[in-house]
Amino acid sequence: MQYRRFGKTELPLSVFSLGTMRSLASVEAMAAVVQAGFSGGINHFETARAYGQSEALLGQAIAQLQLPREQIYLTTKLLPTASGADIRQQLDQSLERLGVDYLDCLALHGINTSDHWQRLRSPQGCLAALEQAREEGLFRHLGFSTHGPRELIWEVVNSDRFTFVNLHYYYFFQRHAPVIARAAELDMGIFIISPVDKGGQLYTPPAELVEQCAPLTPLDFNYRFLLSDPRISTLSLGAAVPSDLEAALAIADQTAPLSKIEQNIDHKLNQAQTVNLASDQCSQCYQCLPCPEAINIPEILRLRNMTVAHGMTEFGQYRYRMFENAGHWFPGRRGDRCTDCGDCLPRCPEQLDIPNLLRDSHKRIKGQNRRRLWED
Numbered sequence: 001m002q003y004r005r006f007g008k009t010e011l012p013l014s015v016f017s018l019g020t021m022r023s024l025a026s027v028e029a030m031a032a033v034v035q036a037g038f039s040g041g042i043n044h045f046e047t048a049r050a051y052g053q054s055e056a057l058l059g060q061a062i063a064q065l066q067l068p069r070e071q072i073y074l075t076t077k078l079l080p081t082a083s084g085a086d087i088r089q090q091l092d093q094s095l096e097r098l099g100v101d102y103l104d105c106l107a108l109h110g111i112n113t114s115d116h117w118q119r120l121r122s123p124q125g126c127l128a129a130l131e132q133a134r135e136e137g138l139f140r141h142l143g144f145s146t147h148g149p150r151e152l153i154w155e156v157v158n159s160d161r162f163t164f165v166n167l168h169y170y171y172f173f174q175r176h177a178p179v180i181a182r183a184a185e186l187d188m189g190i191f192i193i194s195p196v197d198k199g200g201q202l203y204t205p206p207a208e209l210v211e212q213c214a215p216l217t218p219l220d221f222n223y224r225f226l227l228s229d230p231r232i233s234t235l236s237l238g239a240a241v242p243s244d245l246e247a248a249l250a251i252a253d254q255t256a257p258l259s260k261i262e263q264n265i266d267h268k269l270n271q272a273q274t275v276n277l278a279s280d281q282c283s284q285c286y287q288c289l290p291c292p293e294a295i296n297i298p299e300i301l302r303l304r305n306m307t308v309a310h311g312m313t314e315f316g317q318y319r320y321r322m323f324e325n326a327g328h329w330f331p332g333r334r335g336d337r338c339t340d341c342g343d344c345l346p347r348c349p350e351q352l353d354i355p356n357l358l359r360d361s362h363k364r365i366k367g368q369n370r371r372r373l374w375e376d
């Protein structure tokens, strides 16, 4: 296991952090995963108030295993609240559930809209209350997680109110690359959320993608893409059982720059996009927005890119059914809402036939309708 400085927090975090939203069956299940992670060198454990019993089970597991408090780092996340008093009460409860008198890191969970950001930083908002709680020693470092648009993340990162950021950024989603660069410039800790699941459901890759990533697995290639970037501090790793940690622990020492073989995989994946998508490739420039029907054109076409170029239909279906089902956690409407108004067409530098591509995407990845349980 390698360790990296978590930006200006100065915490020496393991390059994998154990996210504890999947091991919720019992204290024993949580303890087994925590023990396996700790034995494998993981020193950072992450939970959230919104993850059901996760905080309480993690607290009980740590007590049961008698993990030395000074050798581990604990983070929880709290949803933004309407008032400072509410979030303070939640923080007190989280500390009690975790059985600790301070947290190393606390993140505001989901600064997803400008409205959130405006309300939480008002003088009566929850940000001031958290800053007060930090002064009192209830936690040491304040960060935020986000599913928001890049412009919003940029603004929050630049606000100087947070010392770390929990971000979606993977091989197959590099839109936030400028945010990574800026956060690194500001010496913030950078924690990557869900690189395996949201990064492409890489634990169950389609045959086409397996072939394109050979001799690595798609999972390992994505890990290497992230681990080879020294600006990224740590990657979240969710596990229901200890064996779910194996692939990550096996690669946790490999933080060197991408090898020739790995660079060649990157080249093969790009080639697959060029060949399989031909003139239908969306370059993810986002210039087509806004759409009067609030269709999330770039994200739908990203899912189409992945489906057509790499055979990632199941992942496309998994994400596509989030539209109109997950509020601000996954904004925008589905492709079949297009009215052919044509507003987006002159803005697309690739001159894509967006309405037809949206209809095609809908056909390919609409799948079955299911409601989401929880995002992130």
Ligand code: SF4
Pocket: 290, 291, 292, 293, 294, 295, 297, 337, 338, 339, 340, 341, 342, 343, 344, 345, 354, 355, 358
């Ligand atoms: S053509 Fe369709 S996708 Fe484009 S702006 Fe109009 S409704 Fe939105």
Ligand code: SF4
Pocket: 281, 282, 283, 284, 285, 286, 287, 288, 289, 297, 298, 301, 347, 348, 349, 350, 351, 352, 354
């Ligand atoms: S403007 Fe065109 S290339 Fe850019 S994101 Fe929209 S559809 Fe894709």
